[in-house]
Each structure stands twice: as structure tokens, then as C-alpha cells.
Amino acid sequence: MTELYTEGAPIRDEKAPDGPIAERWDKRRFSARLVNPANRRKLSIIIVGTGLAGASAAATLGEAGYNIKSFCYQDSPRRAHSIAAQGGINAAKNYRNDGDSIYRLFYDTVKGGDYRARESNVYRLAQVSVEIIDQCVAQGVPFAREYGGLLDNRSFGGVQVSRTFYARGQTGQQLLLGAYQALERQVAAGTVEMYTRHEMLDLIVVDGRARGIIVRDMVTGEIETHFADAVVLATGGYGNVFFLSTNAMGSNVTAIWRAHRKGAFFANPCFTQIHPTCIPVSGTYQSKLTLMSESLRNDGRIWVPKKKGDTRDPRDIPEEERDYYLERMYPAFGNLVPRDIASRAAKRVCDEGRGVGPGGLGVYLDFADAIKRMGRDAVEAKYGNLFDMYERITGENPYEVPMRIYPAVHYTMGGLWVDYDLQSTIPGLFVIGEANFSDHGANRLGASALMQGLADGYFVLPNTINDYLADGPFEKIDENHPEVKEAVEGVRARLEKLLSINGSRTVDSFHRELGKIMWDYCGMERTEEGLRKAITLIRELRDEFWRDVKVTGVNEELNQTLERAHRVADFMELAELMCIDALHRRESCGGHFRAESQTEDGEALRHDDEFAYVAAWEFTGVGEPPVLHKEALEYEYVEMKQRSYK
């Protein structure tokens, strides 16, 4: 295996304080240097991304008095993909008096992440969660309330306490609008300069420090350079490497991948979360997948026909010819097994040829029994909006015909490696939100991503970035600096290359094929053989891409084909690293399931003795073996246990 990667020196999080876990954040805040308000005006920060993480950071740092430049590829910062989050946001408020605490949230998150996250980080996240809710309420985020006027909570993702705050099924939207409004307030105040429809295409590193970015104005095609004393990436997840995912069409890895190529380590790239209840693919034209709330599994029963290739109308399939496979395989948990189990089981029955719907990629989620038991009205009251959404997309009435669901890629736990200060291995480059790898280990609990994004942006980064900026302002640079010139040339050359190939295949056809390779071999279940095959296929596809892709138009216009092309080009490089990471981690943990490493019951089997580390990868060149740096994970407060659902 060593031909695929080499191993370098271990890496350590130098910033993480020690001592009692509850005091570490205070300790770090106290030891971090400050920048006095008068000096902040002389310092500038670039923040790429306006999702929960980026918008909250830009607003907060703008308020603090720094000069901020904020970037997003959409036409408005309000459209960042955080807007799509439905379920809710966790916080250890214990408003329910049901035994919740900061410690319990910490514990649940570490355990949920299958013991592949840092204790210090997760504890801080739990601490800060409390302030997030206060902050959002003060901004006017309309969380669900009870008749007494106080905030409502629900339980989420199988935890035993009700700690999830929500705003109907639009929590992400409401939180993002809160952050967006705070951001726009700073734009009006002149502390933040907003650049919409600007896509970051490279990072500028001068003398080993991140000093700026290269962006393309997506309307004019102009390649611009922007400089600052520090750069923050808040560019979200890279699930779109799978082509089909619940991510937005524009979600990309470009910003962090380019930073990775410039020296930032990429941690745990293979950790992806696959969500079991999505609306299945209906045809090859399909462009994205839509999430359906997991709560449907509380009352719906999941089944497939016993016979292969059974294309009868589900209502005509008699009871004894149906296989309620989750109830059969997990009698104790039934349809309520955790996300990864449910997802894998669905994949297995479909692989056996018993899947339903177009392409055989789907299983039934049947409410017939629930309707019989509770009555149609009760079902409608509980799930009406979800049923409507399903009907709108599929054109089928779920009150009459069972719904079809299938797992889909949803979230990426991996991302750029950062220390406790959220700084990457490039000094001056900070990474927040889904774009970093930090807090979720190998699996993210429901309602924790929103919490992490806002924790990073509102509370963590604004406290830690000062420590770096205290050394600033750094020497002024401009576009004539040789390192800048070279980077700009690189960007231009790449765009020109893409435009000049003029091959015979569309960008989407490559992306779709790449996604299929990833889904088949680096998706829900991974094997050594499959991953090796995938790496070969990816390399071939990447070569073909650079030989045969067809990108129409010119750079100097709004050119959506070109935008997609350079994103896909980066996915092609990332995909290989994901497979290498998945291959090297010969254990199953969280969302990463290696078929070779399972218990007798087919559950994920961790190997803590060998793999209790973060895999931080260093880039060495396209197709060249990356260097693995291990950051050992130590557990002082939580005992590592094997998860079990029996």
C-alpha cells in the first residue's frame, strides 16, 4: 500500500491547552494575545464563504473593528447552503430539565463521532452552544415557541434529551438569515466589503503565510487578487464529489483544495455521512437529491419485495411477499436503527436486486399501517408537510402509495486540518465550519453542524484569530510580488487550458461518472479491492477529463460551464485522496465502513489500537503519493467503547 502514500512525521495540536477540560477554553482565551481596538482598523481579514460559519465570523470580526472582505459565489450571501438545513441546532441549555448538560452534549458528540474527534474541541463546542442560542434569539431568529412564549425543544438523532432548537423545518434558513442580517449591518457600517458572485480559485501564500486569495469575478471573468493579513475559509463541505448529494449545486472543494495544494493538510477526507431517508434518484437527468426528515422512520415501515425484480404495484404485493428487512435484522431497534446502519441495509437489499422504483435504487417507506392505526388525519398532522414535499417532487401520493427512499451523501466530516485556534498548517489561514475537519470525528450527530458553524464564526475564531493578528500588520504586498504573479499565472493557465481542450464530453458527464465511481467504491461500504479499483478509474477519468472535456464560451463572461469545469477538476484530485484515506484506514468507524472490518453481526468494528488518530494529508503533486501525518487522539474524559444496537 505504501506505493499510494508515504508516512511523515506525526503532527500535534500545539495550541490545545491542557488541564481540566472545562477550563481549557478559558485558558486559551486568556493566553491568546489581544489586538487593541485602534490597531484592528489597520488589520484586514479575508473571509471566503457566507454560510453560518463565514457570515457569523464576518459580522463579528467586522463589529470588532477589523477590515473584512467577504466572498461568496452566489448572488447574495443569504443563499449559502446553510440555508437548506432543516432539522435544528443543538445546545446544552437544559431548558427541559431532562438531565442535559454541557458535559452530556460533549459526551454524546464524542461518542456519536465514534471516538475520532478531539475532546478539547468538542467540549468547547458544547460550552459555546449555550451562547449561540442567546445570540440568535437576540438577532430575531424566530425559533419555535410554546404557548408560554418560551423556546421549544425537541429530541433529535436518537439522543435521549431534548436539546434541539428548531424553526419549523427551516432552522438553517432562519439561523443563516440572522447571520446574514448581522453581516449586512456591517456592510452598511463599512467594516465589511461584500463580494458576491466571486469565486476563490487560489490561495496566495507569501513567505509561508496566507496573505490573500485569487478570485474570479463570475460576471466579467476578471481574475482579481485580494490581500489581507489573514485568510479565513468557510466554504462548506465537499459532498458534491459524489455528484448526487443533498448539497447545493455549487458546493465545491475548490477553496480548500487549492489551499491544500498550497500546503494546508487535509484531514480525514474519507469521512462522509450518508443519510438514509432521501428521495431516490428518478432518472439519469437527476441533478441532486433531496433530504426527507428522519422522523418519518418513527411511524413508517421500511420494506422491499422478497422476490428480485418484482415490478408489481406495491399495493398488489401481499404481506407475505414483503421483506421488512430492518425489523427482521434488528428486531430490537427495527426501523429506528441509526443512520449508517439503515443506509447500509438499504444498499444491501438493492444490491441484491430487490430495490424498487426506477433503476432499482429505492426501498419502500410505508405508512399504510400507520394510517390504519392512527388514522389519516393524525398522520397528516404529524407529517403533512413532508408528504407534500414528497408528492411535489415525485408526483406520487404517499397517503396512497408507499414512499420510496434511498440513502444519499449528506455531510463531510473531513476537511482542512486545523488546530485548537482553527488555524490550518499554513500560518494565517484559518478554516471554519464544515470546511474544517474539527469537531465531529467519524460521524456527525444530527443538529450539530449548525452548532459548529456558528460556534466557530461567532465565538471561537473571533477569540483565537487575534493571537495571530497580534503580530500584524504584515508587510504590504501587491500583485507584482513574484509569488503572487506566479499564482495568478497558474489560475489563468488553468482556465485557458479548460477552455481550449474543446473535447467531446460535457463537464456534467465527467462529474456524473466520477460520482458513480465514488458512490460505488467509496460510498456506504468500502473494500480494499474496490478502493484500489476506484483509484485506477479516477486517474483514468482525470486524464480523460483533461483531454476530452468540452467547455464552451470564453472566460470574459458569465460562464457557468467554466465554473463547473474547474470545480470538477478539483473534485477529480480530491476523489483520489479520499480513496487513499479510505484505503489506509483499515477499520470501520462512524460513516466509514470497511467491509473487512465488521463484527459478526455486520456492525462497524473500530481498531483503536491502530487508528485512534486523525489522518492529516500533505499534498505532493497530482497523482503523487501524499504524505500521511498522524495526530494521535487521546481520551481522558470519555472511555472508548464499541457502539452496539442490539
Place this chain on the structure above:
Amino acid sequence: MAITGAILVLFLIAHMYGNLMIFGGQEAFDEYSHHLRVLGAPMLPTNGFLWIMRVVLLASVLIHMYAAFTLWNRARQATAGKGSRRYHSKKNRTGVQRTYASFTMRWGGVVIALFVLYHLLHLTTNHIAPGGASDSPYERVVNGFQIWWVVLTYFISMLAVGFHLRHGLWSAVQTLGKNKARRQRAINAVATAVAVAITVGFLIPPFSVLFGLVG
């Protein structure tokens, strides 16, 4: 806009009531007309009330027209002069839900304005005197409305007024900030009812004259 509109509506209601006095015969009607002129006496000089009313009305109409033309102009600016016809597709020129009344606000308003001029020349100053001039307002009315085309012009104008009020009344409530989702249906129903009542109320006298019920 809503306030001036409302003043105009109040005037219309009073005016309609006045017009219906035509059924009381010449004396009653002329009496009423005269009464208007001495209202408030002796505190106000003869015609004092009338003039106050006229000033308020004129101001209202002017402000109302000014506001209407400003809005009209802004809409033209905002839509390159094309308003709801700015799309090439001809498939939805009538909107998803809009009422006919809402379409006719602007040109309907102009029709009303022209009508008022004509109307004043006819019944107040009597410069236009189809059917014969007279010092008696009653006779002016009766003389005029015996002629079919005079009635027709009034009829068309009253339809314009009716449509203007149908949308205008609803619109005024919304503009004054008093619409609530719960009330919306009721407001629209009342707007329709009042618009119809005023239109019909105004049309009764001319038609009565035409068909010989009065005079």
C-alpha cells in the same frame, strides 16, 4: 393617497345621498341645493361651506392625482414603461389573481377626472346645457337626463367610478395598514358592496329621469 381617496369617497356618499333627493321633487332638491349654500350661516357667509368643501375637494383631487401620477411614473420607470406587459409571453397578461378593477385604476381615474370637468360644466356652471339651461339645479338635471347620450356618458363614468372604488376601497384599507389576513375577505366584500351601492345610487336619478319616473 388613501386619505385623499377617502375624502373623495365621503364626498361621493354625501353627494349620492343628495342626488337621491331628486325623488323629493323640484322643491326639495332645489331646497337642498340652496341649503348647501347657506350651511353654517350665519357663522359662514353664503356659499362659505360650499367653498370650504370645494377647496378641500379640489386639494384632495389634486393631491390624489399628483400621487397617482407619481406612482404611475415610478411604475413606468421600474418596468421600462411596459408595466404588466413587460414579458414577451402573452399567456398571462391578466395576472394570476388580479381584478379587472385593479387594471382600470389609472385610465379609469383619468376618465373620472374628465368626467368631473364635463359634469361641472354641465350641472354646476351650466355651460354645457343639453336639453336647455336653467337656474334650477333640478331642472338642469331633468333637462339633461332626458337625452339618452347624456345618460350614456354618465353611465360609463359611473362604471369607471365603481371600478375605481372597488379596488380603491380595498387598497385604502391596505394602505392605511388596517388589513389583516383574517379580515382580507371581508374587506374585499365590503369594497365591492360599497362600490356597487355608490354606482347604483348615482345611476338611479339619471335613469329615473330618462324613463320618465321623475320630471
Place this chain on the structure above:
Amino acid sequence: MRITLRVWRQKSRDDEGRMVTYELDDVNENMSFLEMLDVLNEKLTLQGEDPIAFDHDCREGICGACGVVINGVAHGPEVTTTCQLHMRSFKDGDVIEVEPWRAKAFPVIKDLVVDRSAFDRIIQAGGYISAPTGTAPDAHSVPVPKADADRAFDAATCIGCGACVAACPNASAMLFTAAKITHLGMLPQGQPERASRVVKMVNQHDEEGFGGCTNIGECAAVCPKGIPLDTISQLNNDLLSALASGKL
């Protein structure tokens, strides 16, 4: 399904633009409207033609990026976003006319893509509650009556798509503006800035070149999020009392 598309093509801001006709004969009724455009774009690309530019991102009806006028109706025949409209809403053989939002305040950038940054500037003018990070009291310190919270929420669901402007005969953005006014104005946290907010936002709205509202109601009828028309009344109410009180 066979579909004839007539699509607005405009190379850039300064280009005149025109309707161009395309035929598609392999449309699946389960495609979303945007997926149908994807299919057409794949075809165009392979023919070496410039694909049709349109804004989109989430494709699940929440980001507000997508939005075109279909057969003269903003977001097309169903009350939803363009990305959530499916081809089963059309019939075999239909001629479908696709145009960008049209308003002076929303200049066309290319094809179906328009510049909606005016909305951001309306928010900048006052569409927020000033609550600097770290200054917040405990979330439970101010209870909010459920009815107010619900009304605020209904208004807060606006996705900033701009369909209201596209549909309004006056090209007024009053529904968008009113949604934010109502959202923040219904909450106790929003009270201190309530009067100044409405005045500043309405001024900015007018300055951006949107038309004035004459209460036509087309906006609410096409709004994919069902923002109710009475939010505009709420805005008027707040505006009148703000002007009357004079405390801006």
C-alpha cells in the same frame, strides 16, 4: 414528452436580447424544470452552442437563487420555486416561454440571470436587529407570545427570490420589504429599531428604482413561500406610525 421552449437569450447586460426557440423531444415528466434546462444545456454544449445561463443552487426551494418567468407567470404554473416545478405540470407538445425577472432594479446579466443585489441593499438599510455578538441576554429572558412568534416566522420564511417583483405590475418589491419588516417588527427584540427600520428600508426600496405598491396582490399570489399580503399592510401601518411619531 415533446416540448418547445422559447427562451430569452441575452449575451450580456448591454445586449438587446431575444426569444430563441428550442425543441426537446425526450423530456421526462419527473424532471424538475431546471433539470429539463440541464438536459437542453448538455445538448447545446455538445453542439458547441452557448448553454442557457440561469441562477440556481440548492434545488430544493429554499435558497431563493432560482426563478424565471414561465409563460408569463413568475416561477411558473405552480405556486413554488422554479427548481421545485416539475415537467408533469406541462403537457406533451406544450410551448413554454421562459424569461428572466424583469424590473429596472433587477438588470439582466445574462440570459435568465438577473442582478438582485438591490435586495441586499434594502436589508443593509435596516433589515436587522443590532445585536453585536456577545451582548445577548439569556434566550429565555424575553418570552414571545406564540401568535407573534408565528406571525414573525411566517414572514421570515421569505427566500428573497424576487418573484414578487417580477409579478408586480409596478415592479414593486414591497412584499419582500414588508416580509422583513413584519418578521422583525413582531418580535420584542425588534422594537427599538422598528420605526427607523421601516423608514430606512422603504426609502432604500424607492431609491433602488422599484415601483410603488398599489395593492394589486399579484406578488403574494406567486410568492413561493406564501408571504401573506397583509404584511404589506403591516409595513404601511408601521410606516404611518413611524412618520406620525416622528421619532426616527
